[in-house]
Structure formats: structure tokens, C-alpha cells
Amino acid sequence: MTHRDSENPLPTITTLDDLATLADYSLMDTLSCDPDATANGDDHMPRQVFSGHYVPVSPTPIKNPEYVTHSKRFFRELGFADSLAESPDFIRMFSGDLTHVPEPLSKVGWATGYALSIFGTEYVQQCPFQTGNGYGDGRAMSVFEAVINGQRWEMQLKGGGRTPYCRGADGRAVLRSSVREFLAQEHMHALGVPTSRSLSLYVSKTETVNRPWYSEGSYMKDPDVLISEAVAISTRVAPSFLRVGQLELFSRRARKNEHPQAMAELEMIVLHLIDREYGEVIDKNLTIAEKVVLLAREFRSRLTLLVANWIRVGYCQGNFNSDNCAAGGFTLDYGPFGFCDVYDPQFQPWTGGGHHFSFMNQPVAAERNFHMFWTALRPLLVSNQDAMEQLDEIRSGFAEVMQSEMEAMWAAKLGFDAFNREMFNELEALMQQTPVDYTIFFRELSSLPDDIGPLKKSFYSRSLYDANAEEIEKRWSQWLEKWQALSVKTTGGKDASPLSRVALSKQMKLVNPKYNLREWFVVPAYQQASMGNYDLVRELQEIMTQPYEEQSAEIEQKFYKLKPSEFFEAGGLSHYSCSS
Ligand SMILES: Nc1ncnc2c1ncn2[C@@H]1O[C@H](COP(=O)(O)OP(=O)(O)OP(=O)(O)O)[C@@H](O)[C@H]1O
Numbered sequence: 001m002t003h004r005d006s007e008n009p010l011p012t013i014t015t016l017d018d019l020a021t022l023a024d025y026s027l028m029d030t031l032s033c034d035p036d037a038t039a040n041g042d043d044h045m046p047r048q049v050f051s052g053h054y055v056p057v058s059p060t061p062i063k064n065p066e067y068v069t070h071s072k073r074f075f076r077e078l079g080f081a082d083s084l085a086e087s088p089d090f091i092r093m094f095s096g097d098l099t100h101v102p103e104p105l106s107k108v109g110w111a112t113g114y115a116l117s118i119f120g121t122e123y124v125q126q127c128p129f130q131t132g133n134g135y136g137d138g139r140a141m142s143v144f145e146a147v148i149n150g151q152r153w154e155m156q157l158k159g160g161g162r163t164p165y166c167r168g169a170d171g172r173a174v175l176r177s178s179v180r181e182f183l184a185q186e187h188m189h190a191l192g193v194p195t196s197r198s199l200s201l202y203v204s205k206t207e208t209v210n211r212p213w214y215s216e217g218s219y220m221k222d223p224d225v226l227i228s229e230a231v232a233i234s235t236r237v238a239p240s241f242l243r244v245g246q247l248e249l250f251s252r253r254a255r256k257n258e259h260p261q262a263m264a265e266l267e268m269i270v271l272h273l274i275d276r277e278y279g280e281v282i283d284k285n286l287t288i289a290e291k292v293v294l295l296a297r298e299f300r301s302r303l304t305l306l307v308a309n310w311i312r313v314g315y316c317q318g319n320f321n322s323d324n325c326a327a328g329g330f331t332l333d334y335g336p337f338g339f340c341d342v343y344d345p346q347f348q349p350w351t352g353g354g355h356h357f358s359f360m361n362q363p364v365a366a367e368r369n370f371h372m373f374w375t376a377l378r379p380l381l382v383s384n385q386d387a388m389e390q391l392d393e394i395r396s397g398f399a400e401v402m403q404s405e406m407e408a409m410w411a412a413k414l415g416f417d418a419f420n421r422e423m424f425n426e427l428e429a430l431m432q433q434t435p436v437d438y439t440i441f442f443r444e445l446s447s448l449p450d451d452i453g454p455l456k457k458s459f460y461s462r463s464l465y466d467a468n469a470e471e472i473e474k475r476w477s478q479w480l481e482k483w484q485a486l487s488v489k490t491t492g493g494k495d496a497s498p499l500s501r502v503a504l505s506k507q508m509k510l511v512n513p514k515y516n517l518r519e520w521f522v523v524p525a526y527q528q529a530s531m532g533n534y535d536l537v538r539e540l541q542e543i544m545t546q547p548y549e550e551q552s553a554e555i556e557q558k559f560y561k562l563k564p565s566e567f568f569e570a571g572g573l574s575h576y577s578c579s580s
């Protein structure tokens with residue numbers, strides 16, 4: 001084992017034994033274990049978990065695992081050698097077989113329970129026992145915790161088999177959805193959007209499960225066939241996997257006084273969240289009330305910035321329930337997500353999702369999740385009126401903070417130093433009416449065009465534009481003229497000299513990506529992968545981890561283009577059900 005420093009970027013982790021030296025499962029000390037759990041983790045049947053923060057569960061390995069890909073970038077950050085990803089020991093562990101891991105690596109993983117609120121309404125109906133005690137990580141389990149280069153990370157298998165929270169389902173994830181999540185996490189990180197990270201992806205050469213899906217060429221809303229798909233395990237990494245729903249679970253129990261430790265368990269999970277996600281900004285020596293107030297303020301900042309970033313890059317989470325809202329303020333659970341092609345405020349690729357989780361409604365959905373977060377924290381402050389008032393103010397100020405993050409984001413996309421409502425409103429109407437390709441439009445604008453010629457590359461020839469081309473183009477020209485006049489005035493501050501055209505363009509191109517992970521790029525990648533060819537997955541990974549770069553002419557030709565008309569309304573491409 002060699003040592004890494006700034007001059008010597010040699011990886012330090014080249015074997016599983018090296019990885020074992022880093023293991024630090026301190027989560028086990030700060031959280032409590034389900035008292036009904038078995039120590040060996042043989043706990044794979046749906047059951048109620050009444051208390052405790054985690055349940056030891058042994059993963060169920062996928063049969064005959066094969067390497068698909070790993071994140072070279074993240075490996076480098078962690079100091080992991082690339083060769084590790086294809087080494088038998090590592091493959092074994094991260095395809096779910098912990099039975100042979102060297103000490104002190106744990107031979108059991110852990111799954112956690114959480115509650116569900118949809119758009120601000122509490123649910124227990126999704127729990128098979130109708131109590132909420134059977135809901136949580138049904139197929140996700142963490143297997144490793146360590147501090148690496150000063151940062152604490154938890155590593156979690158997705159698709160690692162059944163847990164007590166599996167609700168009778170198979171505990172598996174299929175290759176299709178695993179490829180999607182793996183690529184999206186890599187892409188979002190490269191876009192500068194906070195996210196759980198991708199580590200590795202392995203597929204089974206022999207084990208399959210059935211999932212409802214769309215037949216070739218289907219334009220149906222819902223899946224029309226049952227297909228057999230290979231199972232896979234992807235590993236994702238984050239400082240913690242705590243969700244808003246997790247705080248809710250313990251807060252609901254405290255509110256209902258469900259057991260004597262309920263309030264203590266709520267406090268423990270909140271302190272754990274602060275330690276894992278907010279350790280740098282919340283002083284350990286503060287009182288619990290002070291910590292809770294700071295936590296709410298910081299989470300509000302992170303969540304509002306996160307959602308503004310989603311909209312900046314054209315991302316729709318699709319299913320932004322409180323259990324898919326990471327309490328650390330990053331993107332979590334890439335299930336029925338999508339990156340928009342056409343600008344449509346109501347873009348929502350998930351057929352089960354509805355308008356409330358659509359593209360431009362995400363700030364409102366975020367507020368609903370923040371409301372549940374606030375609700376969950378309140379029981380901790382009942383004896384401190386002053387802190388409670390501060391907490392309530394943070395809650396009521398959400399919409400204003402969200403609005404200002406959105407305005408800052410639109411200003412940056414437009415290359416302005418301040419938001420201009422009139423310009424934005426006109427643009428929004430034009431983008432929608434034409435309609436434009438969201439990514440291509442802003443990228444072309446970032447080249448500061450002299451006339452609307454280059455912007456027309458982003459126009460979809462659909463009904464309105466086709467029928468009223470002349471009038472629409474005239475409106476675009478007028479808008480562009482105004483934008484040009486305003487953008488010339490853009491400065492680095494009141495007294496600074498105006499940004500040169502080159503500098504302004506460069507700055508805008510760091511805000512407006514050239515490439516994004518459109519679903520019709522991902523579909524052929526997972527289709528080929530299902531036949532054992534991973535080239536396209538790896539190619540997309542490479543391209544989508546440099547989304548702001550121009551890249552080669554060949555890549556531009558293939559990946560900087562409008563969505564082909566035959567893909568509109570196509571099942572599995574334009575919309576999909578949640579099954580994964
Ligand atoms: N095949 C499955 N087997 C067991 N549980 C499942 C399965 N699919 C989904 N679940 C569970 O159902 C719940 C809702 O699923 P959802 O699609 O939000 O999450 P997910 O994509 O599995 O996971 P995550 O939120 O951890 O990324 C989650 O608690 C999840 O663990």
C-alpha cells in the first residue's frame with residue numbers, strides 16, 4: 001500500500017484488504033439497532049420494524065456477476081485503483097456477497113425504515129401492515145462506511161435482495177434501471193448538481209426477474225408486456241442516505257408516543273443527520289435547539305439551490321416524495337426521472353407522477369417536502385418557544401428563498417447579473433409556444449448570436465411554429481435584440497468594466513451545458529448492455545461526464561441534436577412507468 005499526496009496521485013486502495021483498513025462503522029454507535037433483528041442479518045421476509053434506526057441485513061448476491069462499469073472519476077477521488085473494480089474480491093463484495101470479506105469489513109449490511117409523504121400528505125397505505133412499520137429500504141442496503149481523504153462516505157447496494165421492508169417484492173433492480181441511475185448520478189455530478197455518486201455496476205449473467213414494460217414501437221401510456229430482465233447491483237455513495245421520510249418516521253412515532261424511546265430516537269436521528277451532512281456548518285457544542293434551527297436553515301438553502309439547479313439543467317425528478325428527498329440536500333433515487341428535450345413546464349416522464357411533480361412545479365414540490373421536514377423537527381422544540389418561532393419563520397420563508405434562487409438561476413442562464421422579469425416572461429412564453437429544445441436553445445444563446453439563425457437550431461417544427469413561422473421569428477428577433485442590448489450591459493459589478501463578449505460567452509457556457517442525458521441516448525445503451533455489450537454505456541458515461549465541453553465534431557453530430565419526431569409519445573422513451 002502506497003501513500004497518496006498531492007504530488008503522488010497513485011491510488012492507495014488496490015485490494016479489498018486495503019479497503020478493509022478504512023472501515024469505520026461508527027453509524028452503529030450513534031444510531032440504534034432494531035431490537036427484534038437477528039445478528040446474522042438473515043432477515044428477508046416482510047415484517048414490521050417497530051423501533052431502532054437500522055436493521056442488519058445480509059445482501060443476497062446476484063448470480064454470476066459480470067463487470068459493467070465503474071466511475072473512474074470517483075475511484076480517483078477515493079484513491080481506488082481502477083483495477084480494483086474488476087478484481088474478483090471487489091466484484092464479489094459489490095455484487096452482494098459479503099461472506100468472504102476480510103476483517104474488519106462487516107459481513108452484514110443494514111437497511112433503514114422511512115415514512116412516505118406525497119406532496120405534503122402523510123401516507124401509511126403503502127405499508128403492507130398499514131402502520132408504516134413495514135416501509136423503508138426494500139432493496140437498498142448499505143455495506144460500508146469509512147472516512148476517505150477527510151470525507152465520510154456510506155456505500156449502498158441497490159438491488160441487493162430482500163429486506164424486512166421489501167413488501168413482498170423481489171429486492172432486485174434490473175440492468176435497465178441500474179444503467180439509468182448509474183449514468184445519471186455520474187452526469188449530475190459533472191453538471192455540478194449535488195447528488196449521490198456512482199461507484200460500480202455489476203450485472204448477473206444468469207439471474208433474471210420479470211418487469212412490466214413497453215413492447216417495441218408501443219405508444220401506450222402503460223406497459224403492455226412483461227419482460228424478463230437481468231438483475232444488477234449498482235453501488236451508490238453519499239455521506240448518508242437519510243431522507244426527509246426518515247425523520248418523518250421517527251417524528252410520527254414520537255408524536256403518537258408509540259414507544260418509550262420514540263422521542264429519543266427522533267433526537268438521535270436528527271443528531272446523526274447533522275453529523276453526517278452538516279458537520280462543517282453546525283458546531284457540535286451548540287444546544288439541540290440551536291442545532292435544529294441551524295439545520296432547518298441550512299437544509300432550506302441546500303434544497304432550494306438543488307431544485308434551481310435541477311431546472312437549470314433540464315432535470316425532472318419525477319417522483320419527488322419525501323422518501324426520495326435526501327435530507328442532505330442532494331439528488332437521490334433516479335427512478336422515473338428524465339432530462340427534458342422540448343421545453344415544457346409540465347414535462348413529467350413518469351406516467352404515475354402527475355402534474356404536481358412536473359418540471360416547473362418542482363419548487364412547489366420541494367416546499368411540500370420542506371414542510372414535512374419542518375413538521376418532523378417541531379416535536380424537538382416544544383419546550384423552547386424562541387427556537388420554535390425561529391423554526392416556523394424558516395418554514396414560512398421557504399417560498400421567498402426558493403424564488404430568489406430561481407431568479408438567480410435564470411439570470412445566470414441568460415448571462416445577466418440580475419433577474420429581469422420582463423425578459424424572462426417573454427422568453428418563457430416563446431420557448432413554450434415555438435417550442436424550443438431547452439438545452440440547445442440556451443447553449444446557442446451562450447455563443448451570443450448576432451441574429452436568430454443559430455437559435456433556430458433549437459426550434460422544433462411542430463404545429464405553432466410551422467403555421468406561424470414568420471410571426472414567431474419576428475418575436476424571437478425582437479426578444480434577441482433586447483437581450484443583446486441588456487447583455488452588453490452585463491458587468492461583474494457596478495464599477496467593474498463590462499465583461500468582454502468572450503468572457504460572457506465562456507461564463508454562460510459553464511451554466512448552460514452542451515450535452516445532457518436524454519432518454520433516447522440511454523435506451524440503446526441499456527438495450528445493448530442487455531445483450532452483453534457495454535460499449536455504449538461506457539461511451540455515454542465518458543461524454544456525459546464532460547457536459548460543458550464542446551467535445552469532438554463526431555460527438556456533436558450524434559449527441560447535440562433535437563429529439564427525432566418518432567420518439568415523441570413513444571413508450572419507454574418519452575414516458576415510462578415506475579417499474580424497475
Ligand atoms: N423490487 C423491489 N423489491 C423490494 N423493494 C422495492 C423494490 N422496488 C422498490 N422497492 C421499494 O419500494 C419503495 C419505493 O420505491 P422507489 O422507486 O421510490 O425507490 P427505489 O428506486 O427502489 O429506491 P431508492 O429511493 O432507494 O433509490 C422503496 O422503499 C424501495 O426500496
Ligand SMILES: [Mg+2]
Pocket residue numbers: 323324333
Ligand atoms: Mg425511492
